[in-house]
Amino acid sequence: MKKNTKKLTCIALALVAAATLTVAAFAAEYASAPNFSDKPSQSTNVTTGTLKDAIKDAAENDKGVAVATIEAASTNNITLSANVMKALADKENVILSIEAGSVTIEINSASIINTKKINLSMDVKSTDKKTVIDFRSNADFGCDVKVVINNCKLSEKQLESARVYLDGEDIGAVQIDENGLPFIIASKGGKYEIK
Numbered sequence: 001m002k003k004n005t006k007k008l009t010c011i012a013l014a015l016v017a018a019a020t021l022t023v024a025a026f027a028a029e030y031a032s033a034p035n036f037s038d039k040p041s042q043s044t045n046v047t048t049g050t051l052k053d054a055i056k057d058a059a060e061n062d063k064g065v066a067v068a069t070i071e072a073a074s075t076n077n078i079t080l081s082a083n084v085m086k087a088l089a090d091k092e093n094v095i096l097s098i099e100a101g102s103v104t105i106e107i108n109s110a111s112i113i114n115t116k117k118i119n120l121s122m123d124v125k126s127t128d129k130k131t132v133i134d135f136r137s138n139a140d141f142g143c144d145v146k147v148v149i150n151n152c153k154l155s156e157k158q159l160e161s162a163r164v165y166l167d168g169e170d171i172g173a174v175q176i177d178e179n180g181l182p183f184i185i186a187s188k189g190g191k192y193e194i195k
Contacts, residue, residue: 046080051087071100072099080120102150106147121137126151132192133184133191
């Protein structure tokens with residue numbers, strides 16, 4: 001009986017010690033006020049409401065096409081639901097433009113042939129040797145997606161002869177817009193390189 005009492009006492013003391021250490025650890029961790037980021041969310045899930053507001057506020061470009069602009073904090077998480085794609089496809093001659101800092105993503109409503117959810121999340125890197133646009137998805141978009149590189153580090157001379165490669169396959173010369181910025185037209189995801 002004495003042996004059992006000693007064992008029970010030791011177990012009880014061990015549990016009390018563990019509980020005390022746990023409480024002390026939690027108290028130490030929360031001794032200072034938590035910090036919250038003041039940066040906007042990195043996720044951009046365009047809703048039909050957001051799209052309708054953007055279309056309502058759309059400004060015509062120099063070709064007379066309405067451009068509905070939406071801003072994104074980054075390119076880390078940009079998805080367009082099937083409902084958004086359908087709402088865009090139902091509009092005649094409208095361009096959805098997503099301003100995401102390093103790139104501007106554009107979808108012309110006239111190019112939409114399949115109104116399914118699309119993931120436009122991508123990593124964009126540019127050096128003086130090449131620019132890489134690496135979509136997280138390899139799926140077909142069901143439309144043409146224009147990606148303008150706003151921070152391209154390739155020189156004007158390099159861009160004159162630069163080619164675009166999709167997953168290592170040469171798909172043609174890079175295109176340059178009226179502002180001198182390079183862009184690609186992607187109908188599906190994958191890894192695009194301009195070099």
